[in-house]
Amino acid sequence: MNAETLFSIRNLHFSYEQKEALRIEMLELKANQVTLLVGPNGSGKTTLLKLINGLLKPGSGQIDFRGEAINGKGYRSMRSHSVLVHQDPFLFSGSVFQNVAYGLKIRKEAAPVIRRKVSEKLTLLGLSGFENRKAHKLSGGEKQRVAIARALVLEPEVLLLDEPAANVDNKSLKLIEALILKLQNRGATVIVSAHNRSFAYRLGSELLTLKRGRIVPGMVNIFKGFVKKQDEVFTYFASGKNLLHCPAQKGDFNTAVLPLNDVILSEREINSSAQNNFRGKVTHITREGNLYRVELACPLIVQAHITEYSINNLQVEIGKKFYLAFKASAVKLY
Amino acid sequence: MLLQSFSRAVQLLLSGNREVFFIAFTSLQLSSISILISSLISLPLGVLLAFKDFSGRRVIIIILNTMMSLPTVVIGLLVYSLISRSGPLGGMGLLFSRGAIIIGQTLLSLPIIISLVYGAISRIDRRLPETLTTLGAHPGDIFIMTLKEGKTAILSALLAGFGRVIGEVGVSMMLGGNIRWYTRTLTTAIALETSKGEFELALALGLILLVISFAVNLILHWLVKDER
Numbered sequence: 001m002n003a004e005t006l007f008s009i010r011n012l013h014f015s016y017e018q019k020e021a022l023r024i025e026m027l028e029l030k031a032n033q034v035t036l037l038v039g040p041n042g043s044g045k046t047t048l049l050k051l052i053n054g055l056l057k058p059g060s061g062q063i064d065f066r067g068e069a070i071n072g073k074g075y076r077s078m079r080s081h082s083v084l085v086h087q088d089p090f091l092f093s094g095s096v097f098q099n100v101a102y103g104l105k106i107r108k109e110a111a112p113v114i115r116r117k118v119s120e121k122l123t124l125l126g127l128s129g130f131e132n133r134k135a136h137k138l139s140g141g142e143k144q145r146v147a148i149a150r151a152l153v154l155e156p157e158v159l160l161l162d163e164p165a166a167n168v169d170n171k172s173l174k175l176i177e178a179l180i181l182k183l184q185n186r187g188a189t190v191i192v193s194a195h196n197r198s199f200a201y202r203l204g205s206e207l208l209t210l211k212r213g214r215i216v217p218g219m220v221n222i223f224k225g226f227v228k229k230q231d232e233v234f235t236y237f238a239s240g241k242n243l244l245h246c247p248a249q250k251g252d253f254n255t256a257v258l259p260l261n262d263v264i265l266s267e268r269e270i271n272s273s274a275q276n277n278f279r280g281k282v283t284h285i286t287r288e289g290n291l292y293r294v295e296l297a298c299p300l301i302v303q304a305h306i307t308e309y310s311i312n313n314l315q316v317e318i319g320k321k322f323y324l325a326f327k328a329s330a331v332k333l334y
Numbered sequence: 335m336l337l338q339s340f341s342r343a344v345q346l347l348l349s350g351n352r353e354v355f356f357i358a359f360t361s362l363q364l365s366s367i368s369i370l371i372s373s374l375i376s377l378p379l380g381v382l383l384a385f386k387d388f389s390g391r392r393v394i395i396i397i398l399n400t401m402m403s404l405p406t407v408v409i410g411l412l413v414y415s416l417i418s419r420s421g422p423l424g425g426m427g428l429l430f431s432r433g434a435i436i437i438g439q440t441l442l443s444l445p446i447i448i449s450l451v452y453g454a455i456s457r458i459d460r461r462l463p464e465t466l467t468t469l470g471a472h473p474g475d476i477f478i479m480t481l482k483e484g485k486t487a488i489l490s491a492l493l494a495g496f497g498r499v500i501g502e503v504g505v506s507m508m509l510g511g512n513i514r515w516y517t518r519t520l521t522t523a524i525a526l527e528t529s530k531g532e533f534e535l536a537l538a539l540g541l542i543l544l545v546i547s548f549a550v551n552l553i554l555h556w557l558v559k560d561e562r
Contacts, residue, residue: 050464053468054467055464055467055468079470080470083468083469083470084468086461086464086465089461089465090459090461090462090465092462092479092482092483093482093483102469103469103470106469106470106471106472106475107470150469151468151469154469154470
């Protein structure tokens with residue numbers, strides 16, 4: 001994929017008081033896709049979102065928005081094209097309408113335009129008729145949706161959502177999920193943080209894992225697709241041209257997740273209990289600690305973690321073809 | 335004796351004595367102007383103290399808190415030394431004028447109002463400025479929205495300042511000079527009439543002061559209740 005780079009980060013370092021919160025050597029966030037920031041609490045997700053939204057100033061390093069530094073020339077462009085919705089968002093006292101209309105009012109939009117746009121976004125978030133409700137009397141999920149409407153009404157190119165799935169009821173969660181998928185289909189750029197794995201897997205076309213303030217390589221393959229058929233033994237999940245055998249389960253799934261450790265590479269096809277057997281060509285090999293990450297195009301892109309011993313033993317190199325196998329039970333559907 | 339004076343005082347008020355009402359009006363007017371000026375200074379300063387982290391902020395807050403309990407006569411003395419004939423601002427002829435009282439009362443109310451406004455704004459959710467910034471608000475928009483979000487506590491701060499200046503006697507006496515039909519306020523008049531033995535008049539003026547204080551406290555109470 002050759003998507004435009006929206007944010008590029010170099011040698012970024014940020015600390016709260018004396019405590020280091022984030023250190024990123026190099027990171028590019030692409031346009032027109034949903035990027036999920038995952039990781040435990042305190043791993044730096046919120047800090048990263050606030051930094052790219054200019055709400056925090058980096059201790060050192062540079063953040064560019066469309067090639068211009070956001071602490072310089074790029075600030076105005078970044079500010080007018082991106083909006084952050086905080087975790088547990090703050091609503092102004094007053095009505096839902098006043099909250100959602102705020103950004104338009106300070107941009108001096110005409111009253112009828114404001115009314116139309118506000119009502120449009122409220123409807124989109126399942127809040128039509130909420131205009132005159134007191135913002136402080138809403139439930140957590142409703143507040144979250146009002147905050148998203150307040151950001152969306154400005155029609156930003158980039159929507160930054162910090163933990164939109166935390167502290168919300170199931171109905172709000174479903175609505176927010178559907179909304180993000182809708183935005184994705186329209187080609188919007190959404191950067192979402194989540195510690196809820198299933199939420200993250202369902203939404204993200206790109207997953208970034210943070211751990212103690214650093215970006216760490218993901219430990220799973222994420223395949224986007226749909227359930228093609230189901231029988232008593234298996235659920236067949238189609239992703240691109242490949243069909244994955246997964247454990248039988250009912251539901252509306254759009255993502256299959258396969259841990260890198262569960263993939264076996266072999267030179268010859270093996271007859272085993274593994275239901276998923278593909279053949280692919282090695283496209284990338286990268287070293288990660290004492291393991292190697294090997295990427296194969298089957299044509300579905302599958303990554304596997306292999307020991308150095310196996311790399312040498314199988315003589316794994318770019319361009320070489322291998323069989324790979326994994327059990328149906330290794331695949332989790334979301 | 336007290337009861338007799340009290341009924342005479344009520345009679346005096348009901349009879350509509352012009353001078354009594356002029357004095358009351360002078361007090362209200364000077365205190366209101368002082369609080370207005372004070373709030374113009376206090377609101378931006380309070381917001382700045384609450385939202386901006388700069389070195390020396392703690393020190394400023396400690397000094398302000400100390401100044402809250404500064405005796406009125408000390409402020410009177412300070413301003414007096416500035417505006418008296420031989421003072422650096424002596425040429426302006428401010429001594430024993432309404433302007434002098436306003437200056438003194440403004441200085442008197444500043445520390446209280448700044449401290450209380452600072453307190454009010456620091457209690458506002460820290461997410462407010464960030465939320466406004468990400469929605470594209472400029473510093474001016476953030477200032478206005480902050481005042482809106484803290485309006486009840488800010489109004490309480492202004493009323494507390496008003497309560498302090500309307501009841502003070504040191505500043506008005508030393509800087510205003512208690513000049514009849516000019517700088518005589520409720521408190522200076524009470525002091526004067528009491529020393530002259532005119533208890534009825536003093537008591538009548540005292541009653542007016544009491545009613546004003548009562549009204550201020552009623553508004554305060556109502557605002558605080560409204561916030562809960």
